[in-house]
Amino acid sequence: MKNREVIRERILFILLLILALLYLFPMLLVLMNSFKGRFYISDTPFALPTAETFAGIKNYFSGIEKTGFLPAFGYSLFITVFSVGTIVLFTSMTAWCITRVKSKFSSFLYYLLVFSMIVPFQMVMFTMSKMANICHLDNPVGIIVLYLGFGAGLSVFIFSGFIKGIPHEIEEAAVIDGCGPIQTFFLVVLPILKPICITVAILNTMWIWNDYLLPYLVIGNNYKTIPIAVQYLQGGYGSRDMGAMMAMLVLAILPIIIFYLSLQKYIIKGVVAGAVKG
Amino acid sequence: MQKMPKKYYVFFTLPTLLAFVIAFFIPFLAGIYLSFTEFRTVTDASWVGFNNYILAFTDDQNFINALIFTIKFAIVSVVLINVFAFFLAYLLTRSIPGTNIFRTIFFMPNLIGGIILGYIWQLLINGILINFGVDITFDASYGFWGLVVLMNWQMVGYMMIIYIAGIQSISNELIEAAKIDGANAWQILKSIIVPMVMPAVTICTFLTVANSFKLFDQNLALTAGAPDRASAMLALDIFTTFYGRIGSEGVGQAKAVMFFMIVAAIVLIQLRLTRSREVES
Structure with missing residues (x-):
């Protein structure tokens, strides 16, 4: 009996190992091809690089040059970091305020924000990009406002759900001790919100870092983020530089993998929390 | 903090x-x-009533085709993703060495952006198809199955994590009791684990339905609708209508409104179902 279980466990382990390798295969394939000459990729992507096809890191240089990857990385990083920071700060403030102050306007605002969560981006993409032009938000700083506005729904929703579970007494004690609303929030409430801040930050980071359509429509002509830079390489059919493409895909995946492996525990937890609530 | 001075609010x-x-x-x-309305730059809009909505269906078959393509895609992906995800979750909640590493690997593709995923799979799929002298744009069904595989690769790990949480919340006593009563692994799976994770099934089903309907980046990168918009899903069809041809912005916006109503209907049905289930339990 014991022996049979051990054998079954072994078989399952090997099965999972094969599955895991299959799972990693597409990424490894891209990595391998990024070191091959540009003309040896499309036709024989599964062939290992040989002395003839090996191109070293040449593709990386041509890719970085063609797409302007370095500025793209900078824009992506800037937009993601500041948008996420802004979202966490302002939506936690809003969520706390409209959860604690019971009024008709509070619940109206709450339901309006929640409603925005179910609206797909295509519904507002045209009018939003026009609005961005009119309000001069079509630059890497202005786009932060758009992300705050469009990301507010989910973030306020998640924060509110958490805040409802915090006992009033803590805040009341702070008020008795002489705190105003601003001190109460920043000194007492915000530290309690820390775990949920991480969740909100991770969900928004994954969305904004990978977002293509919004930045493409609003700032794509002048400022390319990483997804836009990759899509830009596509060009006309047949004319595209597959070597540069492979190198750019590797460079685009790398930061996410590093982010994921270093914050894995929080990311999985945050994603599950976001899924169950959203 | 029941009352707050207006300036603080x-x-x-x-x-x-x-x-x-x-x-x-x-x-x-x-x-x-x-x-x-009919418009090009927002300021020149002139009222045309429901004309755009009618044109969306009568001008060409693109919207209908995209709708059918999307519905088919959603059904196939939802079934496949949930079956695979549940299967993996079931395996990974048993005592097998290295489950954490496996979870990490299976979840990883979920973090990669749609555009990048699309090009990764384009390389792989075209690399296989070239042996048959074609590529992914040859036929819409290639694009369809390509997207299904891509979507599975991306979403299975995510759904697996939710199923794992569901399976782990089942109390051990329940399973031990069943074992003492002589239930085998299959009976435990069928009569205890599956019914107990039904709430997770609801969540995962609707997450996959909603994500399938809203799919855009992957579609754009993998096939861009080729051949001739036959593999375009709803979101991509709306985008092409808007920006592909000058003068059809109104029709694009009408399609977008209908798209919104479809997605909203799916979400409302989901809320209904999860609410009623919560009352039951």
Whole structure:
């Protein structure tokens, strides 16, 4: 009996190992091809690089040059970091305020924000990009406002759900001790919100870092983020530089993998929390 | 903090509210209005009633085709993703060495952006198809199955994590009791684990339905709708209608409004179902 279980466990382990390798295969394939000459990729992507096809890191240089990857990385990083920071700060403030102050306007605002969560981006993409032009938000700083506005729904929703579970007494004690609303929030409430801040930050980071359509429509002509830079390489059919493409895909995946492996525990937890609530 | 002086209320809500009005509220209302007009630059809109909605169906078959393509895609992906995800979750909650590493690997593709995923799979799929002298744009069914495989690769790990949480919340005593009563692994799976994870099934089903319907980046990168818009899903069809041909912006906006109503209906059905289930348990 014991022996049979051990054998079954072994078989399952090997099965999972094969599955895991299959799972990693597409990424490894891209990595391998990024070191091959540009003309040896499309036709024989599964062939290992040989002395003839090996191109070293040449593709990386041509890719970085063609797409302007370095500025793209900078824009992506800037937009993601500041948008996420802004979202966490302002939506936690809003969520706390409209959860604690019971009024008709509070619940109206709450339901309006929640409603925005179910609206797909295509519904507002045209009018939003026009609005961005009119309000001069079509630059890497202005786009932060758009992300705050469009990301507010989910973030306020998640924060509110958490805040409802915090006992009033803590805040009341702070008020008795002489705190105003601003001190109460920043000194007492915000530290309690820390775990949920991480969740909100991770969900928004994954969305904004990978977002293509919004930045493409609003700032794509002048400022390319990483997804836009990759899509830009596509060009006309047949004319595209597959070597540069492979190198750019590797460079685009790398930061996410590093982010994921270093914050894995929080990311999985945050994603599950976001899924169950959203 | 039941009452708060007005100036503080403004301080806490104004930044979000302002951004929300600019980025969402005005564009949303303007979007509904513009779907009843003909326009090129918003300011030159002239009222045409339901004409755009009629044109969306009669002008060409693209919208209908995209709708059918999307529904088929959603059904196939939802079934496959959930079956694979549950299967993996079931395996990974048993005592097998290295489950954490496996979870990490299976979840990883979920973090990669749609555009990048699309090009990764384009390389792989075209690399296989070239042996048959074709590529993914040869036939819409290639694009369809390519997207299904891509979507599975991306979403299975995510759904697996939710199923794992569901399976782990089942109390051990229940399973031990069943074992003492002589139930085998299959009976435990069928009569205890599956019924107990039904709430997770509901969540995962709707997450996959909603994500399938809203799929855009992957579609754009993998096939861009080729051949001749036959593999375009709803979101991509709307995008192409808007920006592909000058003068059809109104029709694009009307399609977008219908798209919104479809997605909203799916979400509302989901809320209904999860609510009623919560009452039961």
